[in-house]
Amino acid sequence: MTSRDLILARIRAAVGDAPDVEIPRGYRGPGAESDGLIEHFAERVRDYRAVVHVVDAAEVAAAIGDALARREAGRVVVPAGFPAEWLAESVIEDLTTVDAVVTTCAVAIAETGTIVLDAGDGMGRRALTLVPDYHLCVVRADQVVPGVPDALTRLDPVRPLTWISGPSATSDIELNRVEGVHGPRTLEVIISI
Amino acid sequence: MSQTFVGMPSFPKNAAIAVQDSQLRFNLRKATRTIRGKRASVVEELPDWAELRQAGKAIKDHTLRNLERYLVQMEAAVSAAGGTVHWAKDAEEANRIVAGLVKATGETEVVKVKSMATQEIGLNEALAVEGVTAYETDLAELIVQLGDDWPSHILVPAIHRNRAEIREIFLAKMADVPADLTDEPKALADAARLHLRERFLRAKVAISGANFMIAETGTLVVLESEGNGRMCLTLPETLISVVGIEKLLPAWRDLEVFLQLLPRSSTGERMNPYTSMWTGAVEGQDFHLVLLDNGRTDVLADEVGRQALRCIRCSACLNVCPVYERAGGHAYGSVYPGPIGAILTPQLRGMDTALDRSLPFASSLCGACYDVCPVAIDIPSVLVDLRAKARHPRTERIGMAAAGWVFNRSVRLARAQRFGGRMRKLIPKRLPGPMSGWTDTRDLPDIPQESFRAWWDRTEGGAR
Amino acid sequence: MRVALFITCVNDTLFPDTGRAVVTLLRRLGVDVEFPQAQTCCGQMHVNTGYPAEGVRLARHFTEVFAEYDAVVTPSGSCTAMIREQYPKLAATARVPAKQTAGLGTAVEEIVPKVYDLSEFLLDVLGVTDVGAYFPHRVTYHPTCHSLRGLHLGDRPTRLLSAVRGLELVALPGAEECCGFGGTFAVKNRDISAAMCADKVGNIMTTGAEVLCAADNSCLMHIGGTLSRQKSGVRVMHLAEILAATEGGAR
Structure with missing residues (x-):
């Protein structure tokens, strides 16, 4: 008997005659009411000690330029598919020499201050937003959803997904949160309205 | 494990x-x-x-x-x-x-x-x-x-x-x-x-x-x-x-x-x-x-214990547990310490060692763990159920059997209370054996001369 | 309405004053409480120490003794929680042969809705908050685990205390943390139990209270025994004894 068959047989013996369970879903699902979504999202991202700017769509390119200038970022990686009107793509082979990465996102969650990347256009493979020490992410207003349930309906699980809530952090020392460990130590978010 | x-x-x-x-x-x-x-x-x-x-x-x-x-x-x-x-x-x-x-x-x-x-x-x-x-x-x-x-x-x-x-x-x-x-x-x-x-x-x-x-x-x-x-x-x-x-x-x-x-x-x-x-x-x-x-x-096969498999390893039960806070995680002798460990470890490893047998008792059953558990694992109930599965020390078995015998008939309880009332002055401030666990840090309450039931009997509930 | 007093084995044997206080209090409120002499123990110690067979016997005994009453009042949050929360599980336990628990589930279902902790009975059944007590002392209240998280008594006990004339109620820091009693836990895990009580006592001392009150004499026996050993000068009293106190009769 293979271990697979053995484990499955044990499961059958253990719960084969147990009654099934109905799942009550009385919690707030997708499509809940949401006023001041952008404000809410911005405030929640700031709570993680990330830098947040809310700018007009026409001002995004300038805001990106300003942010990178403030950062004095020389080598910037910009993934394929990033909107050309915001910033030109730049392909860099060795990520360890990069100062900054600029990306779009797939969806953003107001209640938890989360941005989700799905490796699509303007986001690139997962390592791009991991190795550089500075991550600048542009979020379009129509990408912001109220809560976690809304976000899941917009995401495709077949794609590799990275949910980002603030800069990398740890609570491993006396259970107090400290920002900046292995991932980018600085997260900056530009919300385009 | x-x-x-x-x-x-x-x-x-x-x-x-x-x-x-x-x-x-x-x-x-x-x-x-x-x-x-x-x-x-x-x-x-x-x-x-x-x-x-x-x-x-x-x-x-x-x-x-x-x-x-x-x-x-x-x-x-x-x-x-x-x-x-x-x-x-x-x-x-x-x-x-x-x-x-x-x-x-x-x-x-x-x-x-x-x-x-x-x-x-x-x-x-x-x-x-x-x-x-x-x-x-x-x-x-x-x-x-x-x-x-x-x-x-x-x-x-x-x-x-x-x-x-x-x-x-x-x-x-x-x-x-x-x-x-x-x-x-x-x-x-x-x-x-x-x-x-x-x-x-x-x-x-x-x-x-x-x-x-x-x-x-x-x-x-x-x-x-x-x-x-x-x-x-x-x-x-x-x-x-x-x-x-x-x-x-x-x-x-x-x-x-x-x-x-x-x-x-x-x-x-x-x-x-x-x-x-x-x-x-x-x-x-x-x-x-x-x-x-x-x-x-094996855990899945136990109707009461299987709820431990709901655990999503959040640690909220450890963080809120007064026993964990004072004993620390190492005392549990398992990668799963705290309340969830006290119900998971004996189920995964069995209760063949003194350590694993003692884990279901590492709780005052205060219920704080159950309150914070995000998947509502009734840890106190599983602890109690595991205690019933554990092998108990001989002296404890005898004591519990004796107490059970006394509680089975109210006349036996009344007799035991009368005996206690008569002996009240003879009970030492420090008790020997397992009961020293009580008197090492606490005074014993004064044993009353008359139990409540004896008082009720004598006075017809205070009417006399 | 026929009301029975379930005194509990601990109160019966060690704390008869609490029982007398319940009788005094209920009579003052016009309730003619009866005491079925056949009662013994709810079985909590046996069940929680891992002796469900004895627990089943005692649970059955309890259901038989109190079956004929309309309400059962208990001056113990812990024993009330045992009956309400644990009896149904005990009736279904696989740890004793099924023939020992036969019929127990039905008997438990019938008795459970009639069993009340004292403060539930006063507030929810009698609808009384001011029980006419007088107790001119500084008091702090410890909500015992089973009354807090088992019965969800909430603010019932403190509402009753707040209505007592002369009583100054002070909040206890860390009130919701267990005192470390836990039945046989207090002996089996003596060191942790004592460490928990040390913190409870520390919090009690910061209140400057003269009296520590709770709805369970078992926890009070543990905390009180520690307070006494430390010559702290703080005494413990069951909620019923404070509520029964009147002018001239107060200690």
Whole structure:
């Protein structure tokens, strides 16, 4: 008997005659009411000690330029598919020499201050937003959803997904949160309205 | 489970030493109180916490009831997405599978994302025997590994260490440590970043666990904070994930419940900094999933105890537990300490040792763990049920039988009370034997001359 | 309405004053309480120490003794929680042969809705908050675990205390944390139990209270025994004894 068959047989013996369970879903699902979504999202991202700017769509390119200038970022990686009107793509082979990465996102969650990347256009493979020490992410207003349930309906699980809530952090020392460990130590978010 | 703790004395003996360790007591008091407050505030902020908790409980129960179907579905989905699925009935088989996969790559080093399952099976030790060195990358795991220490908490294995102690461990054991390292948490985190950076970039093989697996899509989900998880899951060419069979969720949609329950319960955050989700082999990686039983199907067979398999390893029960706060995690002699460990360890390992038999008694049954559990595991009830399964000391059995005999008839109780009333002046201030456990720190109440029932009898309930 | 007093074995044997206080209090409120002499123990100690067979016998005995009453009042949050929360589980336990629990489930279902902790009975059944007590002392209240998390008594006991004339109620820091009694836990895990009580006592001392009040004499026996050993000068009293106190009769 293979271990697979053995484990499955044990499961059958253990719960084969147990009654099934109905799942009550009385919690707030997708499509809940949401006023001041952008404000809410911005405030929640700031709570993680990330830098947040809310700018007009026409001002995004300038805001990106300003942010990178403030950062004095020389080598910037910009993934394929990033909107050309915001910033030109730049392909860099060795990520360890990069100062900054600029990306779009797939969806953003107001209640938890989360941005989700799905490796699509303007986001690139997962390592791009991991190795550089500075991550600048542009979020379009129509990408912001109220809560976690809304976000899941917009995401495709077949794609590799990275949910980002603030800069990398740890609570491993006396259970107090400290920002900046292995991932980018600085997260900056530009919300385009 | 891991052999690390073999031969440890029973919980009360371990705890007796721990309660006198003022440094440990201080560290745990500070850390658990910090996290309790944070958890409470982010839980309170959700108007539908109770509904999420009920859904979380039901989803897990439904999954366990249909585990066979969902495991087969998971296997098919992962395989279809280019991953390879392995089944391990116990620790030994899981270790053999993982060691074989690592050796097939020709590598002798692996990086690891913090994983309870691999700790449970003693994977690092098993790999070492095969000539493979496993490097823990989670900060707390790193502190434990460098300090040649044992984990004492599910989420923060080095919770028993404070910043000054961590600095000393780093200075002593970290080859590339800055000489001027301070005990500022920021500086300690920076030192860990520097120490692991090269290793991440060099690593060819990574080993992880998973917080959730989605049967419907074959997706694995890992929640973390530091980015060490992303490093391990993303950069190496080969990824091996060892996951307990109970980590399954039926559908993609079910994450909407658990991604709200887990971060708020564990680190007390609205969301943890990083969550990675992947389905099969992505971005050119070679992906292996090892599905681990190792006693879980035995737990599943117990009608009361099986609810322990709902556990999502958040640690809220540890953080709120007054016993854990004072005994520390090591006293439990298991990678699963605290209230959840007290019900999980004796079920996974059995109750053949003095330590494992003592674990279900390591609780005052105060119920704080049940209140905070995001999947409503009724830990006190499982503890009580396990106590009934445990073998009891002879003197206790005799005492309990005698008490049972007395309580079976009210006339016997009345007679015992009259006898006690007559002996009241003869009872010493310090009792011998097991009852010294009471009088060592507490005075005995005065035994009344007359019991309540005797008073009622004599006065007709005070009417006379 | 026929009301029975379930005194509990601990109160019966060690704390008869609490029982007398309940009788005094209920009579003052016009309730003619009866005391079925056949009662003994709810079985909590046996069940929680791992002796369910004895627990089943005692649970059955309890259901038989109190079956004929309309309400059962108990001056113990812990024993009330045992009956309400644990009897149904005990009736379904697989740890004793099924023939020993036969019929127990039905008997438990019938008795459970009629069993009240004292403060529930006063507030929810009698609808009384001011019981006419007088107790001119500084008091702090410890909500015992089983009354807090088992019965969800909430603010019932403190509402009753707040209505007592002359009584100054002070909040207890860390009130919701267990005192470390836990039945046989206090002996089996003596060191942890003592460590928990040390913190409870520390919190009590910061209140400057003269009296520590609770709805369970078992927890009070543990905390009170520690307070006494430490010569703290703080005494413990069951809620019923404070509520029964009147001018001239107060201690």
